[in-house]
Amino acid sequence: MKRKICVVITARASYSRIKTLLIAIKAHPLLRLQLVLTGSGLLDKYGGMQNLLARDGFRNIIKVSNLLENENATADAKTTGLGIIELASVLENTRPDIVVTIADRYETMSAAIAASFMNIPLAHVQGGEVTGNIDERVRHAVSKLADMHFVATASARARLIAMGENPDKVWHTGCPSIDLAIQAKSDASPQFDYECGHSKFPASKYLVVMQHPVTNAGGLIKDQFKSLLTAVEALQIPTFWFTPNADYGADRIMKEIQRYSEMSKNHKIHFLRNLNPETFLKLIKHCACLVGNSSTGIREGSLLSIPVVNIGSRQSGRERSCNVIDVNFDPEAIIEAVQKQVANGPYKSSLIYGNGHAGLQIADLLAKADLNTHKQITY
Secondary structure, three states: OOEEEEEEEOOHHHHHHHHHHHHHHHHOOOEEEEEEEEHHHHOHHHOOOHHHHHHOOOOOOEEEOOOOOOOOHHHHHHHHHHHHHHHHHHHHHHOOOEEEEEOOOOOHHHHHHHHHHOOOOEEEEOOOOOOOOOHHHHHHHHHHHOOEEEEOOHHHHHHHHHOOOOHHHEEEOOOHHHHHHHHHHOOOOOOOOEEEOOEEEOOOOOEEEEOOOOOOOOOHHHHHHHHHHHHHHHHOOOEEEEOOOOOOOHHHHHHHHHHHHHHOOOOOEEEEOOOOHHHHHHHHHOOOEEEEOOHHHHOHHHHHOOOEEEEOOOOOOOOOOOOEEEEOOOHHHHHHHHHHHHHHOOOOOOOOOOOOOHHHHHHHHHHHOOOOOOOOOOO
């Protein structure tokens, strides 16, 4: 009998982090995929995933609507609570053998808590890492609830073991997103130009900006966005700018983006909501520099040799390669760092986050691992 593996996708970033595992589960003779889409992944304003998943051949997707969009920190807590309620019903009906939860977004807490209370083995991808923001707390909380850990780096594995996790249940598989990045890196197709509106973006002559809210920055979120915008405008380099994740403060950034788009005649900046993972990786593979506070620059960027300017505290402590320069939200510092990175890059490729086989390896472990939900505190 095939093991039923329930994978919960909560946001656009979760899909690229897990796509090769989904493909591997579908193809595995001992596994059956149950796919749940919830949180911001259902909403078009945050790059809704339904059509993209369908185009990629995933069917019978279970949709769970739980995202509250009130612009305050309370909405995140209530979204998590609603997710527990709705996902508990889903798990009761589908009765999976294992629930898989991804990374560190607050919505992952819902799946972790529901599975744990229902005595369903919980597998966590990307535990044991260190960052800033609320993500740090969420990631480690999910790790303590999880029964199986599939980590991206050797240091992440060592941290989980130091936290008391059973070494036999912590596997260093690498990150599934690196599977896709390696495919993108080996793509021999020529660089290409991107046409957006009135502008043509020559290959390797554009920036990619990914700036998400720092949830503990409070009233500084709007000012941080304006500082980055000031720097990007001054650089006068064609730019693809992705809208933010559905975190507390995202609405303020979205309003500023809308205001700027309506008032500005600057055709060098083009705003995007989402791309399929392969197109997105091809976009960043050829960019002159990735700017902002997304983990993409540190994780996939290290493999793709991309020069990165990381801004602020959101990625504090995350393992990184030599391709990253860290700065604060000072426009002059951002400008100087970007100019330096454009001149220096590309960098030497790094395999710090994986070697391209994570999806297949995790699927095989899900098929063979002993299923057990008994945990005790150890040191």
